[in-house]
Amino acid sequence: EVQLVESGGGLVQPGGSLRLSCEASGFTFSNYWMTWVRQAPGKGLEWVANINQDGSDKDYVDSVKGRFSISRDNAKSSVYLQMNSLRVEDTAVFYCARVEWTTPGFFLYFDLWGRGTLVTVSS
């Protein structure tokens, strides 16, 4: 079955760290860019970070630059999000998703999503 499964969420104090994992199955993981998207309680979707197939190209939303780091291990079919210096406003459900590209034009979209993992930042 083609799926993504996130893990690693939980309760953390402000200023703390957490590492999220997303394990893929059912497709050739190393062929795809991957992404993390978050959703604060009662709010909309917010893109967090992208990573290309070999991990050499990464992009982040401005609000997490310098605090979050996306990485991947193709041998384990997994993508990670290391989150440091966490703030109360980082509280959200974090989804990983698979990236696809339109042809022609090469515009990015997300065709497969995990069920998400909840991160709560609170003292």
Added chain:
Amino acid sequence: SYVLTQPPSVSVAPGQTARMTCGGDNDEYKSVHWYQQKPGQAPVLVVYDDSDRPSGIPERFSGSNSGNTATLTISRVEAGDEADYYCQVWDTSSDHVVFGGGTKLTVL
């Protein structure tokens, strides 16, 4: 940064047609993609590249994109279509992904 504007809510009776818009803040063409999210669930792609449907998405879901406004149209609306709908683009000038604020579709 690029902004996508969606109306907060749209209401429609069962069997009618729902139209949800997504406005960009400039006239530069960007391919638009749409996601459906039901309460407590992950988003699901329902339209990509303005008007294409992934396999398994009913033909009742269609999209269009003209000028700086994209539209998601759901024909013959059913109770099960009640959800939040988000549009999304890839801003090539910043290599950032942008989501609209979402539209809550209510089936009366």
